Amino acid sequence: MNAATFLLAWSTGAFAFVDCEVxxxxxxxxxxATVLVEGSRIRRVGPDATVPAGTQKISCDGRxxxxxxIEPDTDLGLVEIGLEPLSNDADVQVGDDPVRASLRAxxxxxxxxxxxxxxxxxxVTSVVIVPRAGLVTGQAAWMDLVGVRSIHVDDAVSxxxxxxxxxxxxxxxxxxxxxxxxxxxxxxxxxxxxxFVSNRSAxxxxxxYAMPWxxxxxxxxxxxVRRRQPLLVRVHRAADIVAVLDWARSSRLDLVLLGVSExxxxxxxxxxxxxxxxxxxxxxxxxxxxxxxxxxxxxxxLDRAGVQVMxxxxxxxxxxxxxxxxGTAVRxxxxxxxxxxxxxxxxxxxxxxxxxxxxxxxxxxxxxxxxGDPFEPASHADVVMVRGEMQPVKSRQTALAEHHMRxxxxxxxx
Amino acid sequence: MVTRGLxxxxxxxxxxxxxxxxxxxxxPDRIPTPYARPAxxxxxxxxxxxxxxxxxxxxxxxxxxxxxxxxxxxxxxGRVQAVGRRGQVSEPDEAFRVDxxxxxxxxxxxxxxxxxxxxxxxxxxxxxxxxxxxxxxxPYVFSxxxxxxxxxxxxxxxxxxxxxxxxxxGSGNVIGGRSVTLKLHPRRSARVMRFPGAPFGLxxxxxxxxxxVYGSRGQQPMSRMGNIYKLREAFLRAREYRHxxxxxxxxxxxxxxxxxxxxxxxxxxxxxxPPNPPKRDLGLETLADVLDGEIRVHIHCYRxxxxxxMLALADELGFEISTFHHAVEAxxxxxxxxxxxxxxxxxxxWWGFKVEAYDTTPANAAILAAxxxxxxVHSDSPIGIQRLSHEAAKALAAGRRMGLDxxxxxxxxxxxxxxxxxxxxDDRVGxxxxxxxxxxxxxxxxxxxxxxxPTHVFVDGxxxxxxxxxxxxxxxxLRGTAVEEVKP
Numbered sequence: 001m002n003a004a005t006f007l008l009a010w011s012t013g014a015f016a017f018v019d020c021e022v023x024x025x026x027x028x029x030x031x032x033a034t035v036l037v038e039g040s041r042i043r044r045v046g047p048d049a050t051v052p053a054g055t056q057k058i059s060c061d062g063r064x065x066x067x068x069x070i071e072p073d074t075d076l077g078l079v080e081i082g083l084e085p086l087s088n089d090a091d092v093q094v095g096d097d098p099v100r101a102s103l104r105a106x107x108x109x110x111x112x113x114x115x116x117x118x119x120x121x122x123x124v125t126s127v128v129i130v131p132r133a134g135l136v137t138g139q140a141a142w143m144d145l146v147g148v149r150s151i152h153v154d155d156a157v158s159x160x161x162x163x164x165x166x167x168x169x170x171x172x173x174x175x176x177x178x179x180x181x182x183x184x185x186x187x188x189x190x191x192x193x194x195x196f197v198s199n200r201s202a203x204x205x206x207x208x209y210a211m212p213w214x215x216x217x218x219x220x221x222x223x224x225v226r227r228r229q230p231l232l233v234r235v236h237r238a239a240d241i242v243a244v245l246d247w248a249r250s251s252r253l254d255l256v257l258l259g260v261s262e263x264x265x266x267x268x269x270x271x272x273x274x275x276x277x278x279x280x281x282x283x284x285x286x287x288x289x290x291x292x293x294x295x296x297x298x299x300x301x302l303d304r305a306g307v308q309v310m311x312x313x314x315x316x317x318x319x320x321x322x323x324x325x326x327g328t329a330v331r332x333x334x335x336x337x338x339x340x341x342x343x344x345x346x347x348x349x350x351x352x353x354x355x356x357x358x359x360x361x362x363x364x365x366x367x368x369x370x371x372g373d374p375f376e377p378a379s380h381a382d383v384v385m386v387r388g389e390m391q392p393v394k395s396r397q398t399a400l401a402e403h404h405m406r407x408x409x410x411x412x413x414x
Numbered sequence: 415m416v417t418r419g420l421x422x423x424x425x426x427x428x429x430x431x432x433x434x435x436x437x438x439x440x441x442p443d444r445i446p447t448p449y450a451r452p453a454x455x456x457x458x459x460x461x462x463x464x465x466x467x468x469x470x471x472x473x474x475x476x477x478x479x480x481x482x483x484x485x486x487x488x489x490x491x492g493r494v495q496a497v498g499r500r501g502q503v504s505e506p507d508e509a510f511r512v513d514x515x516x517x518x519x520x521x522x523x524x525x526x527x528x529x530x531x532x533x534x535x536x537x538x539x540x541x542x543x544x545x546x547x548x549x550x551x552x553p554y555v556f557s558x559x560x561x562x563x564x565x566x567x568x569x570x571x572x573x574x575x576x577x578x579x580x581x582x583x584g585s586g587n588v589i590g591g592r593s594v595t596l597k598l599h600p601r602r603s604a605r606v607m608r609f610p611g612a613p614f615g616l617x618x619x620x621x622x623x624x625x626x627v628y629g630s631r632g633q634q635p636m637s638r639m640g641n642i643y644k645l646r647e648a649f650l651r652a653r654e655y656r657h658x659x660x661x662x663x664x665x666x667x668x669x670x671x672x673x674x675x676x677x678x679x680x681x682x683x684x685x686x687x688p689p690n691p692p693k694r695d696l697g698l699e700t701l702a703d704v705l706d707g708e709i710r711v712h713i714h715c716y717r718x719x720x721x722x723x724m725l726a727l728a729d730e731l732g733f734e735i736s737t738f739h740h741a742v743e744a745x746x747x748x749x750x751x752x753x754x755x756x757x758x759x760x761x762x763x764w765w766g767f768k769v770e771a772y773d774t775t776p777a778n779a780a781i782l783a784a785x786x787x788x789x790x791v792h793s794d795s796p797i798g799i800q801r802l803s804h805e806a807a808k809a810l811a812a813g814r815r816m817g818l819d820x821x822x823x824x825x826x827x828x829x830x831x832x833x834x835x836x837x838x839x840d841d842r843v844g845x846x847x848x849x850x851x852x853x854x855x856x857x858x859x860x861x862x863x864x865x866x867x868p869t870h871v872f873v874d875g876x877x878x879x880x881x882x883x884x885x886x887x888x889x890x891x892l893r894g895t896a897v898e899e900v901k902p
Binding site: 284 | 535745746748749763764766767772773784785796811812818862867895
């Protein structure tokens with residue numbers, strides 16, 4: 001990108017990325033290809049795509065164009081400062097109530113957060129915001145990382161994108177410090193939700209037995225019972241993974257597993273159940289007893305077993321490290337194309353956004369032009385487009401650096 | 415020794431009260447040293463001898479800004495014996511040979527900020543040994559006393575090329591206690607992992623953590639004002655203590671001189687009673703050693719204004735600051751840090767977990783380097799320490815993207831020589847030079863590529879990690895578990 005293309009920032013309309021190595025993710029990689037964008041959509045992709053008059057041309061100079069990266073497990077958008085409760089809506093302080101299904105990430109997600117620009121500068125264009133506090137922690141949301149001046153900023157957030165369960169040692173703190181209690185809560189809650197779904201009028205007349213959950217909690221779970229929403233379960237220990245798989249099968253729930261530190265030990269069972277997983281490739285230490293068998297090549301083993309693997313930073317402020325985690329997974333044996341799919345196409349499909357995560361005609365134009373290999377620290381995102389709109393590749397952090405470099409008299413030697 | 419000395423002294427005093435006696439025949443003991451200097455304790459379990467090692471071929475990153483293509487490194491007797499072009503380095507027949515053709519060879523990485531062993535894995539309450547949060551100033555505790563060498567994070571760090579770490583107490587207190595610098599050998603106690611002769615550090619903390627810990631209990635410090643007050647009070651007491659020790663040393667020297675004269679010359683005046691040694695204070699003797707420059711000061715300090723406050727405080731109280739850690743805003747005072755020759759230990763991209771960590775830039779290290787300061791990239795994390803070279807790569811890329819003229823040799827310095835300087839061990843580690851400790855990493859590719867990883871890690875000439883023999887576990891915690899037995 002040259003200086004002139006910076007002036008295009010914020011403009012929407014027709015763009016042509018020409019002379020690009022296009023990682024379509026849905027299909028083969030195309031060399032020297034053109035990607036034509038009109039409005040918020042990709043119109044055409046191919047070596048011979050003609051560029052209509054009046055289209056703004058962006059030359060890739062042979063460099064790599066990928067779909068915008070998707071972080072599938074973060075609280076970016078809910079937190080500005082981790083330790084400041086009033087700026088951190090992820091840190092829900094409502095006592096030890098285990099079930100908070102009624103909490104919706106979309107109600108509080110802030111597309112103008114300073115975290116957005118920091119992550120987008122690293123090529124992340126969408127995130128799944130996952131509430132973390134409690135045993136049933138609330139409803140996830142989807143957020144596109146557009147700039148504060150974007151025409152899309154006020155419709156950047158959508159959802160729900162699943163009901164979240166935290167069946168971990170951390171979640172057990174809200175359930176008598178025991179998996180026995182946690183699982184009893186989960187079974188009772190989802191069973192009650194089934195009863196609620198098939199006896200709604202009785203519930204309204206108060207002629208049903210008393211349920212220890214609020215109506216909105218039950219409404220949220222009803223979406224899962226009706227299989228309109230997946231149940232996202234954070235779980236690490238192999239035995240717990242198997243227990244959750246069994247429960248979901250018998251309860252006929254659509255499941256996505258998050259974390260799965262010991263997933264590699266039960267990879268065949270996860271594959272057989274057809275359940276997608278979200279893995280953090282850096283999580284290779286036994287950070288708790290439930291992750292005693294964590295290992296670096298967890299994603300590789302799961303992928304080879306046939307599991308749909310997504311990769312995640314599991315971070316808010318550092319969601320931009322997603323691409324380095326994908327690179328680390330590649331170092332640990334994951335096929336590079338699968339690693340890219342794990343942070344683009346697969347999370348888009350799993351979370352109900354098949355228009356994202358691929359570069360093909362008709363897809364939403366979330367695109368990143370990279371200066372080199374997207375997973376290498378030495379490369380960076382040169383151009384970021386979200387919904388067909390050029391986004392600033394800047395953040396509060398670059399503003400701070402520029403200001404203080406000027407003050408120190410440090411020259412930009414470029 | 416102390417007891418015997420005092421006993422002797424008391425007998426002497428009793429006798430003295432009755433009638434003047436001749437000087438005692440034996441010189442009464444003094445307390446062993448004015449302050450304890452545990453760094454001088456004998457190593458309990460010396461390292462066995464290692465076979466010579468010849469690393470042949472590949473790109474040698476010397477660490478001083480130069481690289482040698484198709485180079486060779488010879489290690490023997492725990493030291494780097496030679497570094498040069500292949501063929502120019504002698505090749506002992508008995509050497510263990512590592513074929514590094516197509517690979518990269520660097521000095522062992524040095525992390526100035528680790529809590530491995532004191533906050534080990536798994537992170538259960540029973541393992542939380544890094545913060546003695548019972549008093550805001552605990553200069554009398556030592557991180558090495560809590561260090562658990564079975565922490566499974568340690569072998570993972572070595573697998574990332576790290577050979578030396580500073581293990582610090584946490585930042586709950588304004589004075590957290592002594593740090594220790596360790597060589598990463600799989601050994602049975604911190605006492606035998608100590609970097610021989612490395613100076614102790616003192617962990618101090620600015621800002622939010624101490625005031626939050628004690629303020630939430632309604633105790634001092636509740637504010638940044640209280641933080642500074644507690645430090646001033648502690649160091650002023652240390653100055654008084656040091657004065658008492660110095661006074662005692664002076665009186666003792668006078669006593670010994672008079673005693674020797676009395677021994678040599680019966681007509682000389684009898685010496686007075688030996689002076690009464692001051693009561694030992696384990697905290698104040700640590701701070702007195704800080705005032706004497708024997709212990710290096712490492713301060714957890716995020717905000718630029720607070721770093722300046724600490725520099726002024728150090729001037730007032732008479733100590734020097736080695737390093738500001740987690741110095742998220744160091745780039746704002748890069749000129750001051752360069753001028754004062756104070757190190758900044760920084761992350762590549764940690765930020766926002768608290769207000770004082772809000773104003774970061776990933777170009778922090780690069781701006782510091784460009785301004786002539788000495789950044790090092792530290793981890794503070796058992797995950798980050800496994801990829802210190804990637805953290806440095808991100809910091810370099812961020813700086814270059816801001817237009818700063820820096821290269822990968824600069825980035826290597828941030829994780830080798832600069833941290834060694836911060837710890838006061840740069841004469842022994844941090845570059846591949848003849849005579850330095852044989853801490854060497856062989857990488858599959860450039861250490862700054864996300865796809866690279868060490869194949870061999872030598873610590874003091876011992877092969878402590880070999881990628882193709884991963885079953886060689888260090889930690890008993892993982893021994894006999896599925897993670898090592900199940901081959902997928």
